[in-house]
Amino acid sequence: MKTIALYLRLSNEDINEGESDSISNQRDLLRNYISSKKDLQDYEILEFIDDGYGGATFDRPALNKLLRLTGKTIDIVIVKDFSRFGRNLIEVGNYIDQVFPFLGVRFIAVNEDYDSNNYKGSTACIDVGLKALIYEMYSRDISQKIRAVQKSKFQKGEYLCTLPLYGYMRCSNVKNKLIQNPETAPVVKRIFELACEGKTATQIAVIFNTEGVPSPYMYHRAKGTDKKRGWKLSSENTIWTNAIVHRYLSDERYTGKQISRKRTKIDINTKKTKQIPRSEWIICEDAHEPIVSRDVWKQAQLVMKPYRSKPYAIADYNLFKGLLKCEYCGRTLTFFKNIKEPCYRCPTRRFVTFCECKDVRINEQQLKDFVLSEIQRQIRVFVFEEIKNGKPDNNRFQVEVERLEKQLKQLDCKKTLLFENLADGKLIKEDFKEKTAELCEKKIALEKEKMELLQKLNSIYASEDNVPKEWGKYAGIQELSQQLVAELIQRIKVFPDNSLEIVWNFKDCIKD
Known part of the structure; x- marks a missing residue:
């Protein structure tokens, strides 16, 4: 219908x-x-x-x-x-x-x-x-x-974000004003107290997770306000991490300041934003009640400063970036390169004393060997099926597609020339409309013919099980590349016993 x-x-x-x-x-x-x-x-x-x-x-x-x-x-x-x-x-x-x-x-x-x-x-x-x-x-x-x-509202100290800053809640009497949240403000105050005592961000995260203090996301989830956040999480069961603690310790808004316009959109047609220099930020003093004093905030910065220059050694080039997922906690495994044996580990172990994935450790070379062997197995099975089914040669279709693309480019050039002739007065409006309509009809016919040829090509390269269209170029592959991994693999499940399962971007060729 x-x-x-x-x-x-x-x-x-x-x-x-x-x-x-x-x-x-x-x-x-x-x-x-x-x-x-x-x-x-x-x-x-x-x-x-x-x-x-x-x-x-x-x-x-x-x-x-x-x-x-x-x-x-x-x-x-x-x-x-x-x-x-x-x-x-x-x-x-x-x-x-x-x-x-x-x-x-x-x-x-x-x-x-x-x-x-x-x-x-x-x-x-x-x-x-x-x-x-x-x-x-x-x-x-x-x-x-x-x-x-x-x-104008930022300069008055009004808070316009959808989700209130952790530690605060919206005032019911004054619009766009923050007041201390009696449930979360003590948690923020304690973060600063522990930092002033010399505790690192990681140690503070471990303390909170051990005591069962809900993470900011879990708190909002319990209150039913988690859907208002403007970002996605890799796991729905989040914990306190050093990054969360660092973010709160470095946030000057806890001293009563309202800081706005730190980022702005590049253009209205995109969601991408860019950072704005601090000199152009809109800062309003005493916009809301402070959770910590200015002196306590400055002391926390001094205590945390030595630890900021010692990040964990995480490689710049990561072949499996974002693909390795811990099946216990749902978090993405972190790659540690500057050690004797580069490996991937679940970050949860650093922040939770007792967890099922604390022993998850995947050797980089062993992972590469495993993934390469699995890809080679998939290729061998597909090539065998292709030979058995007698797939036709695709060169003729490729030549036809290239010919049609060339003709389409020529039509675009002719269309541009018609616009120029119309603008220069060499062509009257009625002739312009007639010739433009003819060109468009030809273009639609060529596009339709091209689509039919591409569908035939797809049917050659892809089976009904949605196998990748260009297996042939990977035949005899002996080394992994980032393009290959990204094209074929959706994610890699890592279980607490260090066993692995690959989730492909296509239906598995190998039937168990």
Whole structure:
């Protein structure tokens, strides 16, 4: 059965625009539109909702799910207007002009009176591009206004983060003000007391874990506020570590200061941030009640300073970085290189006196030998199956794909030339539209032909069990590389008895 996808989006700034942009009103508008169109009556309707996500970036969970299904199970995408789909000029234009036509997906923007079925090629590109440009400019303008408001609040000492600083809680009477949390403030105060007594961050972590003091994450989890954090954890059962203790000891906000704008976004279209020099930080004195005095904080810094210059010897180059997971505690194993026998160890042993994974120790060379032998086994089995099944030669398909790619590049050059001729007055608008539509039709046909050839190539290299597409280039491999490991291995389970299990990025070729 054919399917229509309704995409609904509401960002935080759109809340101030009034009731017309709410999720419920978008839903009513789109469903009324569908009910008024006879050709859409027999379609199944699916909803994809991004509530609280801005349109400047396309990294949104519901949108990502929708785009994965377009051309497969979704035939039509309907939005309220272009801004609901996105406010980025380049991305919106690319999807409407290239991606959706290539996938055979119909795109409808109700309030813009846009239906891709009513246009051929890119005749609507200028109209869509202008509107997308306006939406992008609007996003940048809103971003600047929000930053100005935030800066004003930061200068007043207001706390705007979602999750209160550990040791504090939100004041119920004064908005954006922190007060001491009677449950966690004593823990922070004790951290500084132990540091002033000469205890290292690791020793403090061990003391807290031995006494059963909940880690910050476990505390928030018990209170039901753990989902508000803006980061992911490797394990849902966290403990106190030296890194957590160091972070709190170096945080000046525990002296009553409110320090803001230490990082800022590089651009509204990305989530990447950059550090800001300390001279540009916004620091407000006596913004909230201090947990420790300024003198105690300074003393803790002096006590901790000698230990900061002696980190554990962790290698810069780590072939299995992030892949080795302890099956007992869920933490990622740490690589120690500057020792007699480089090895991987579970970091939990340093902070918990009694734990099942305290003896986990994987020799680096033995791990490399094990992983290499397992990869070679997978290759041998696949190659044997390939020969037995008589896989066809793929050279002919490769040549055809290269030929099509060359033709596609030529079409792009011709399209650029048409724009230049139109701008120079060498081509009238009607001829420009006609020739552009012809080029787009040719491009769609070539893209479709190329996709069919690539699917044939994939069927040659990959079995029904989703085996990697290019096993041949790894035949006879005698040494591991970071690219090879990252491409083939999802993670490596390490058990308390030091046994290993590889989780592949494909279905195991070897049937037990």
